[in-house]
Amino acid sequence: MVVKISKVPFEEALNMTGFSKFNLLMFMLCSSVIVAMVFEIYSVSYLVPASVCELDTTSTQQGLMAGLPLIGVITTSHIWGYLADTRGRRKILCVSMTIGFVAGAAAALSPNWIVLSILKFLSSAAVSGSSAIALALLSECTPASRRSTLLLLTTSAFLSCTGIMAILSIPILPMKFAFYIPYLDIHFNSWRLLNLIFCLPCLLNAFGVVCAYESPKYLLSKGEDKKALEILKGIFEMNSGKSGDLYQVSSVVLDEDNASTTSKGFLATLAAQIFPMFKPPLLKNTLLLGFMFILVFTCINSFIVWLPFMVDAFMSSVEKGFTEMTMCEMIRLARNSTQTEENTACTMNRTAMTMVFGISIMLAVLNAVASGVINFIGKRRLFIGIQILSGLAGILINVSSIWPLSAVLFIMLLTDVINFGFLSAFAVDLYPTYVKAKAVCLMVMLGRGSTILGINVLKNLIENNCEAAFYIFGGVTIAGGVIGLLLPADPSLFNQKTKI
Structure with missing residues (x-):
């Protein structure tokens, strides 16, 4: 007979789920989300110089193309944070990754630099808040004793993928193939292929997030105590290999001030956040x-x-x-030795x-x-x-x-x-x-x-x-x-x- 404990503070209840398989999978998912974000935002570092010959862009145009994704991140990341706090971490991550993939993949078919810039702006704006949301989700599903370690390890994923992008571009960009697409009047070539490869992690993560749990702490903050408890039972079951019925908690309480608002309307809710x-x-x-x-x-x-x-x-x-x-x-x-040298190679x-x-x-x-x-x-x-x-x-x-x-x-x-x-x-x-x-x-x-x-x-x-x-x-x-x-x-x- 399992003795059930009622009104257990959330952090204690989360600690009672253990630390094992579920936490590793959640860490892998959240790290993958961060990789997808970096691939999409920083892809212009490779696509802009590689597309010079085909799109015939000037230095000013290249600077604009490289800067627009960062502008997209700055102007929209706080909006994604608001949505994650009011609509849920899991749901918003799924939407973010999906839009990021659609806009990023469409950029591979851009007929000119203006369309490419707009689509990269949209894809970067779509994934701009995903790393912060992923960190919030990971922190709210990880026991406090291991939380800082896992959060810091996600930075390794961030650092690694910048190098991985460089390595991926080495064999792909020099490829000489070109398939003509009459309707768009473009040639599908190496830099367009690299663009598609860079946005694939967004698609994979959209599916991954669908299979993940919502943050039990978020659900608890929204008054959905039963759903939060069921997720905690599910975490306990994955970590321990035992039945969720053996989880010793019968009810959970949020061990922090909860000023969540019931205000109606976007502006009122945003202000309350x-x-x-x-x-x-x-x-x-x-x-x-x-x-x-x-x-x-x-x-x-x-x-x-x-x-x-x-x-x-x-x-x-x-x-x-x-x-x-x-x-x-x-x-x-x-710098002095290369000032007079002309470099027209459309590759890195x-x-x-x-x-x-x-x-x-x-x-x-x-x-x-x-x-x-x-x-x-x-x-x-x-x-x-x-x-x-x-x-x-x-x-x-x-x-x-x-x-x-x-x-x-x-x-x-x-x-x-x-x-x-x-x-x-x-x-x-x-x-x-x-x-x-x-x-x-x-x-x-x-x-x-x-x-x-x-x-x-x-x-x-x-x-x-x-x-x-x-x-x-x-x-x-x-x-x-x-x-x-x-x-x-x-x-x-x-x-x-x-x-x-």
Whole structure:
């Protein structure tokens, strides 16, 4: 006879479901959603230069094509967060992935650069909130003792897929086939095929999300206690291999303030979702996390965007024997030597893409290591340590004339990208369920929006005052580590281990 316990707090009830098969499958699904989002948003990095010969685009048009997906992300991600908080994580993820695939696949048949830009804008806008929603879903289905670890591991998926995209483009883009489609007056060729491959994860995830559970915490916040309990029983059954009837919980209560609104109308409901984030007690979290997202995204995303350019310039100088120079001197040398060279190849440089792949995988591995020690060191300590080490590495690059050391320092600078996962973990922990997805989407929107400024500032500094770029961005990164002291302290590590 199983003794049933009533009115069990949600976190305790979730912990009683165990940690096993279900959690692994949910992690794989949510990581796959993040991969699909990255593939769709960042596909323009490969499609724009590869389509130059066919679409005959100018530099201005190429810049617009590359920038529109990011604009789509910035303008719509908060809307997807609102929908996820009011309509459900699972349902909105399914809609997002479906629209993303349809618009992304249609882009492969674009007759000109305008249609291509519009469709990539729509596909990127469709998937813009999917990573934040996936993180919210994963966090609400994972016991607290393992939550930060899984959330941080999703950053490894993000980092890996940027390298995977580079590797996929190496054999596909050089292909010479071309099938003429009379109705559209286009030739279906290699870059269009690559576009289809990049949007396939959206289709696969649309099916995957249909088979997944809704967040039991979300259902509980909406008053659907019986559905939430049934899902918890299902999780227990998958994890333990036992009948759901043996689950010891008979009723669950939400162990947080629930200010979910019953307001009618889109604007009223949207306002009810937004306003709590900008008044006590959530105002402090919103201001602090918003500032941290802007700072970290601006500093490191800018280097990630220009990674192929900087690595290619660095290795070009090394191959020519100019090794006793600082990294900035190498970049200037490579830039000056190619200013008069004409490059009309409608494909990406293989060496640069291979190096991007290697660096991406290395960062993904480092992120996995960080996720393995987070329960022993703590989120805040790791965040601060990574910020300071990354910033110091950026500053020291300017004084190193030993190229292997410069390479190591540059990779250390890039490790700050791991803090994307830490900030997301802080966000899902600090906001209640009824605004969680909206809040995470808003934070990511602020970070990505600030990246536009960082990208342009960094590129201008690299071309005109390279040393200042590393001093400024490295110094700001260190300042972010100091400000990180204001983030919530980690719970007692001893208590966490006891609960595990």
